Amino acid sequence: AQSVAQPEDQVNVAEGNPLTVKCTYSVSGNPYLFWYVQYPNRGLQFLLKYITGDNLVKGSYGFEAEFNKSQTSFHLKKPSALVSDSALYFCAVRDRDTGRRALTFGSGTRLQVQP
C-alpha cells in the first residue's frame, strides 16, 4: 500500500520569505512523486514531478522540490514567496514498480502568504 503525509494543514509565510511545504511518502517500491496546486475555484494544476535522476526538481512558478530517499520526503520549496502563491498544495505518489497508474494524494496543505 502507498500513502502520503502532509503534516501541516496550513503554512503561513511573509511575502519575500522562503517557504517549505512538507511531504513524506510510503511505497513498497520506488516512487514517482508529484506536486499539484489548487487555486481558489480552480482545478488541480501540475507543478512538478520526480521521476528519476537529479534529486532536485524544478517546476513552474519558481517552485522546486527535493527528493530524499532516506527520509522518504519530497518537500516543496520556493526561495521567495509571493502573495499569489497562496493556495492549496497537494503531494502525490505512485509506485513505479506496479502497473497501477492511480495517484495517492496527501490531505493538502494550505499556504497563506501575507503581504
Next chain:
Amino acid sequence: EAGVTQFPSHSVIEKGQTVTLRCDPISGHDNLYWYRRVMGKEIKFLLHFVKESKQDESGMPNNRFLAERTGGTYSTLKVQPAELEDSGVYFCASSHSRTSGARGQETQYFGPGTRLLVL
C-alpha cells in the same frame, strides 16, 4: 490546447436522486481517471480507463457508482441513488501513455472538478 473539462461545475441534489457527471479529457489522451475529495480530506482515486476499457476500478466505493467511457473519448460517472456521504468534489484527469521508456511517469492533468452536494 484545451484542458480537461468537466460538467456541471456544481450540482445540488437530494438524497436518493441520480446525478451524472461528465468529463472531456485532453484530445488524444487515452488514459482517463476519476478521483474525488470528500469533506476536505485527501483526494482519492476512483477508477482508471485506458481508451474505453476499465483498467483499474479498485477505488469505486460501491455499486451505486457507474462509470462509462463509450468510444474512448468523454466519460460519465453516474451516482444512483445518491447518499449524503457522496458529497464532495469529483475530479477527472487525463494523460497520454508513453510508448517507450519508463511507463507510468506521464503527468495526469486535472479538470476543475464538479462540486456535488447531496442534501
